[in-house]
Amino acid sequence: MSYLNEDQELMLDAVREFAQTELRPRVLTELERDIFPYDLLDRMKELGLPLMAMPEEYGGLGESMVAHVAIEKEVAKENMTMALIGTNCVVASLIVRMGTQEQKDRYLPDLLETPGGFAFTEPAAGSDASGIEATAVKDGDEWVINGQKTFISFINQANYFLISARTNETGDGGISAFLVPKDTPGLKLGSIFHKLGLRGSDTGELFFEDVRVPAIAMIGKENKGLHAALSLLDEARLGVASCAVGLAEAALEKSVEYVKGRVAFGRPLATKQGLQWYAAEMETKISAARALLFEVANDYDEGRSITVGAAKAKLFATSVAVEVTDRAIQMCGGYGLIEDYGVERLYRDARTCAIIEGTDEILKIVVSRQVLS
Ligand SMILES: Cc1cc2nc3c(=O)[nH]c(=O)nc-3n(C[C@H](O)[C@H](O)[C@H](O)COP(=O)(O)OP(=O)(O)OC[C@H]3O[C@@H](n4cnc5c(N)ncnc54)[C@H](O)[C@@H]3O)c2cc1C
Incomplete structure (x- = not known):
């Protein structure tokens, strides 16, 4: 379809x-x-x-x-x-x-x-975005930001970062969001991490030392910055779900090509029922993940909230991508482990989907809240 x-x-x-x-x-x-x-x-x-x-x-x-x-x-x-x-x-x-x-x-x-970066995670606050320690203090018409962010994607490619900082010491709501140009004095880039997957995306640390931004840089309402972050996450999660389905589709295509062309015990591997069943299971799960992805995208287009839908789509597509890419490695034998063959990278990238833009466990919290409400 x-x-x-x-x-x-x-x-x-x-x-x-x-x-x-x-x-x-x-x-x-x-x-x-x-x-x-x-x-x-x-x-x-x-x-x-x-x-x-x-x-x-x-x-x-x-x-x-x-x-x-x-x-x-x-x-x-x-x-x-x-x-x-x-x-x-x-x-x-x-x-x-x-x-x-x-x-x-x-x-x-x-x-x-130029795409902007999104900088909410800190060394001591990832899944729990309300645990951040970076601060923004009002000084006349400006805000003065201090603190550290980590795991920030596309850190070298972005010219602006949307960041979170504590503007009120008490309560969960005391966090605001600011847009900070990368060349603002006091904003420094730290280490770039070499990761399992998503290589090519420079993921690293940001340090803020008395970084001054004008009042206009505050996005959304003061002390309501988490609201800004959450509204951005719905689309981002659907994006990761699309990628996960794409990785799984690519893995199935590559493993099917391999078993059709590879002759063992006198016949192509594709004639072995054990491998045929693998292919059938992979195709079935990918079809289901793709259908959920497009259903949630359609909900978005029709103006319905996708907070729970995007969490479900990312959670399911990620588990399918990890399983299918792992199985694809198995079907391709030793070649599945070789970088040049391209299947092992699909597995490594699929694995990152379970962490970025909300871990599997955090997505289950989002979905279970609705199920149990
Ligand atoms: C490649 C990559 C790119 C990233 N890009 C960005 C970016 O651009 N901007 C940004 O702000 N962040 C980014 N992140 C950070 C990412 O959002 C966090 O890594 C993620 O939210 C998890 O936080 P954490 O690593 O601190 O793990 P933790 O929060 O320490 O969690 C550790 C484990 O505990 C589980 N856990 C936590 N709380 C609960 C709970 N209540 N119940 C059950 N289990 C729980 C988690 O699911 C996880 O399995 C990126 C991360 C990676 C790896």
Whole structure:
């Protein structure tokens, strides 16, 4: 079943062509070596991908979420890092939704040009975003920010960071969100981590030492910054779910190709019932994950809340991606473990999906709250 109209199918074809001919050859030589291919991001901008879902009045294509997830999934089949940065503009879309006209005029031109980073996690506060220790103190017309953030994605690529800081010492609600330009005096970049998956995305630390921002930099209401973060997470989680489905689809395609071509005991491996059953299980689970992904994307397009739906879609698609990519390694035997063959990377990237934008356990809390309410 196709979820896309004719124009969207044509766009998907163009994205597939880009991903297979331009992105694919750069994955092992650059992205997997922690080298970010800036020119490929420029190509994705030419194709309109980062602003695909942005309303036309802001220079976007005004595409539906259904088209967005289909395209993000297609890029993720070749590389998840480029799918995340090259088909999204979550910080800009937050400013469109929550920013004042003055904030839109001031920040959107830059954020529409270069994706913004999202910096909420701290060394002592990850899943529990309310446990942050960074502070922002009012000084005249400015806020003075001190503290540390960690695990921040695309730290070298972003020019702005949406950060959280404590603006009130008491209560859960005492957190505000600020947009901070990377070149603000006192903002320093720390270590970049070498990770299991999502290589190519520079993930690292940010330090704030008396970083001064004007009052206009506060996004949303004072002491209500977690609300800003949560509203951004719904879309981000659906994006990770699209990537997880893409990784699983790619793993199934590669393992099917292998067992069809590989002859053992006198016949192709694809004739062995044990492996046929693996393929059937993989296909069934991917179909279910894909259907849930598109159902939630459609809910978004029809104006329904996707907080629980996005949590379910990410949770399920991630478990399918981890299982299917693991099984694909098994089906490809020794080749499954070799970097050049490309299957082991799908497993490593799938594994990161269970941590980023809310761990599996945190998503289960979101879903169970609704189930048990
Ligand atoms: C590649 C990568 C990119 C990232 N990018 C960003 C980014 O751009 N911006 C950003 O702000 N952050 C980012 N993060 C951080 C990410 O959001 C956190 O790693 C994640 O939220 C988990 O936090 P933590 O690592 O501190 O683990 P912890 O919060 O210490 O959790 C450890 C374990 O305990 C479990 N746990 C925690 N609380 C509960 C509970 N109540 N019940 C049951 N189990 C629980 C968790 O699920 C997890 O399994 C990134 C992380 C990675 C790995």
